[in-house]
Amino acid sequence: MYQTGKMEKIMISIFFSPRGTTKKTARAIAGHEGPVQERDLLGRPLTEDLTVPAEEPVLVTMPVYAGRIPQHCFEQLSAHLKGHGGPAIAVAVYGNRDYDDALTELQDLLEGNGFRVVAAGAFIGRHSIFDRVAAGRPDEADLAAMADFGARCREILAAYTPGGDHAPVAIKGSHDLPPHKRVPFHPSAGDRCMKCNACANACPAGAIPKETPWVTDNDKCISCGACIYLCPTQTRQYRGEAYETAARMFEAKCAPRREPEVFF
Ligand SMILES: Cc1cc2nc3c(=O)[nH]c(=O)nc-3n(C[C@H](O)[C@H](O)[C@H](O)COP(=O)(O)O)c2cc1C
Numbered sequence: 001m002y003q004t005g006k007m008e009k010i011m012i013s014i015f016f017s018p019r020g021t022t023k024k025t026a027r028a029i030a031g032h033e034g035p036v037q038e039r040d041l042l043g044r045p046l047t048e049d050l051t052v053p054a055e056e057p058v059l060v061t062m063p064v065y066a067g068r069i070p071q072h073c074f075e076q077l078s079a080h081l082k083g084h085g086g087p088a089i090a091v092a093v094y095g096n097r098d099y100d101d102a103l104t105e106l107q108d109l110l111e112g113n114g115f116r117v118v119a120a121g122a123f124i125g126r127h128s129i130f131d132r133v134a135a136g137r138p139d140e141a142d143l144a145a146m147a148d149f150g151a152r153c154r155e156i157l158a159a160y161t162p163g164g165d166h167a168p169v170a171i172k173g174s175h176d177l178p179p180h181k182r183v184p185f186h187p188s189a190g191d192r193c194m195k196c197n198a199c200a201n202a203c204p205a206g207a208i209p210k211e212t213p214w215v216t217d218n219d220k221c222i223s224c225g226a227c228i229y230l231c232p233t234q235t236r237q238y239r240g241e242a243y244e245t246a247a248r249m250f251e252a253k254c255a256p257r258r259e260p261e262v263f264f
Pocket residue numbers: 016017018019020021022023063064065066067068093094095096097098099124125126127128129183222223224225
């Protein structure tokens with residue numbers, strides 16, 4: 001938990017950020033004007049109920065995976081994040097392709113669990129599989145847009161009355177969702193693996209065995225890239241011809257700059 005400033009209400013900020021841009025976004029939105037209690041689902045998954053009183057606002061910031069929020073986060077939040085009519089802010093961070101139905105999925109999850117979604121935003125971060133896509137993002141303009149969104153959210157939260165009228169925010173995306181999809185690319189270790197187990201300890205899917213951390217169980221791997229981010233020798237990477245071909249395709253297709261979108 002980091003706490004700064006003078007605002008009396010604690011904001012609960014929940015995020016999952018294997019490669020850091022989702023956390024950066026959550027922090028830019030939450031700002032430094034009030035106490036914030038962070039819950040990083042990478043290091044501390046939700047395994048027990050987290051019940052939030054109506055007076056505490058919740059900010060949920062998720063990376064977009066195949067146009068949705070990550071399936072395991074969906075499952076944890078659905079099962080364990082419980083509201084009592086308090087306000088929630090839904091945020092998606094995506095790699096400049098599209099956020100598709102991630103925000104509506106998060107909105108429905110939160111509303112279904114007793115929160116009232118008062119604002120939502122989609123922001124752009126470097127693509128965590130194809131890292132030349134949206135390289136350098138979030139940049140200064142993105143961070144300013146996040147801070148501006150956070151300021152507007154604080155105004156809405158200050159005026160929020162639990163139990164008052166609530167018209168659902170109209171957010172771009174579908175509410176009729178098929179099962180989550182997985183991506184076909186998985187990081188592998190090269191010959192510089194020192195068996196330090198940084199990757200195995202961080203993997204949220206239990207896909208890297210501690211005894212043989214140069215191996216990835218691709219059936220379990222969710223392709224989040226936490227292992228790449230943490231590897232001290234940079235030996236964990238995406239590799240292979242199919243990956244390189246897809247990377248070139250994504251770089252071309254996702255070259256035009258997308259801009260943040262906000263909904264109130
Ligand atoms: C498995 C996976 C699927 C992804 N799918 C999408 C997608 O559908 N659209 C998109 O624009 N970016 C997609 N991305 C990119 C991430 O949403 C983006 O890079 C995000 O900022 C990663 O957050 P992090 O840095 O906190 O890990 C995907 C990334 C991963 C790992």
